Amino acid sequence: MTRTSSHPRPAPADDLGVDLYRTMARIRHFETAASRLLASGELPGFLHLSIGQEAVAAGVCRALTDDDYLTTTHRGHGHCIAKGARIDLMLAELFGRAPGYCGGRSGSMHLADPGLGILGANAIVAAGVPIAVGGGLAAATRGRGQVAVAFFGDGAVAEGVVHESLNLAALWRLPVLFVCEDNQYAEMTPTETHLNNRDITAYASAHQVPAETVDGNDALAVFSAAERMVRRARDGDGPSFLHCRTYRWHGHFEGDAQNYREAAEVEAWRGRDPLRVLRLRMADESVPTAIDAECEREIALAVEWARAQPSPDPGSVTAHVYQPDGASCGS
Numbered sequence: 001m002t003r004t005s006s007h008p009r010p011a012p013a014d015d016l017g018v019d020l021y022r023t024m025a026r027i028r029h030f031e032t033a034a035s036r037l038l039a040s041g042e043l044p045g046f047l048h049l050s051i052g053q054e055a056v057a058a059g060v061c062r063a064l065t066d067d068d069y070l071t072t073t074h075r076g077h078g079h080c081i082a083k084g085a086r087i088d089l090m091l092a093e094l095f096g097r098a099p100g101y102c103g104g105r106s107g108s109m110h111l112a113d114p115g116l117g118i119l120g121a122n123a124i125v126a127a128g129v130p131i132a133v134g135g136g137l138a139a140a141t142r143g144r145g146q147v148a149v150a151f152f153g154d155g156a157v158a159e160g161v162v163h164e165s166l167n168l169a170a171l172w173r174l175p176v177l178f179v180c181e182d183n184q185y186a187e188m189t190p191t192e193t194h195l196n197n198r199d200i201t202a203y204a205s206a207h208q209v210p211a212e213t214v215d216g217n218d219a220l221a222v223f224s225a226a227e228r229m230v231r232r233a234r235d236g237d238g239p240s241f242l243h244c245r246t247y248r249w250h251g252h253f254e255g256d257a258q259n260y261r262e263a264a265e266v267e268a269w270r271g272r273d274p275l276r277v278l279r280l281r282m283a284d285e286s287v288p289t290a291i292d293a294e295c296e297r298e299i300a301l302a303v304e305w306a307r308a309q310p311s312p313d314p315g316s317v318t319a320h321v322y323q324p325d326g327a328s329c330g331s
């Protein structure tokens with residue numbers, strides 16, 4: 001379903017820190033609201049939240065334009081919001097309502113906005129990675145300087161398709177940024193028990209793709225590395241790999257009993273809250289406080305709107321199964 005977003009994005013701030021903080025706060029308030037709505041029984045389906053990981057989405061997407069592509073995962077709300085997706089349409093989709101991004105049919109794990117280059121969240125681990133390489137090939141063919149970003153978790157790194165994607169992107173020098181969001185668990189499995197080499201950048205280096213590890217809870221550090229890598233891609237110098245070390249505060253999914261990790265580990269990472277990390281670097285405390293209040297209001301209004309929308313017409317159940325003749329996936 002192609003949808004062109006005409007909804008205005010929040011006014012871009014001159015100050016990088018303010019802009020990054022606003023993006024992270026929007027993600028945090030969106031996901032906090034979604035968590036509550038699921039717990040109260042209002043939202044159907046599954047939710048995988050990225051609370052604690054917001055700096056990766058904000059830092060990487062700050063280096064992109066609306067014309068660039070991204071693909072994301074089952075944990076993709078943050079990436080979509082940071083790329084400019086409409087929060088009201090995302091919430092309508094989570095509620096299963098007709099105006100939602102996918103007509104209320106997909107829920108959280110298949111959000112897409114081709115008009116903004118969001119080529120889709122994907123519930124199949126690693127499946128978005130080759131799609132981003134396809135975006136990179138389209139970008140290279142068009143020659144307009146677009147780039148494509150593949151977000152994926154540490155759990156995707158040993159999937160064969162990630163290596164096929166790295167190889168092809170390197171071989172054809174495609175403008176692709178591979179972003180591994182390493183939250184240290186794949187579902188309930190710690191990374192050291194599913195990856196032989198804990199140095200995740202080594203997998204990229206094996207394909208001669210330049211790689212770097214950054215503190216994924218530091219939005220400024222993520223942005224600085226992503227900006228360099230995006231510039232490299234736009235200049236025709238091929239793909240890069242950004243390994244971001246971070247942590248999810250909530251369970252793998254909402255409702256996860258989390259008996260595979262200690263509460264003290266979660267607490268220690270909460271102490272490195274990416275919003276707080278940035279807040280401490282901002283000169284004026286009142287700015288982030290005002291942004292938080294603004295985001296809370298924005299989300300509350302969007303929830304109210306989404307909740308009041310109609311469900312899809314049952315008579316349309318077979319619609320949107322096939323791409324209509326002549327329709328395109330955006331440009």
Ligand SMILES: Cc1ncc(C[n+]2csc(CCOP(=O)(O)OP(=O)(O)O)c2C)c(N)n1
Pocket residue numbers: 073074075123124125126152153154155156183185186187252
């Ligand atoms: C191909 C495939 N294998 C297994 C699963 C089940 N599964 C869903 S999420 C997940 C873990 C993914 O871990 P990671 O890539 O690190 O992302 P995270 O959940 O930590 O964000 C698994 C194994 C799946 N959805 N797809």
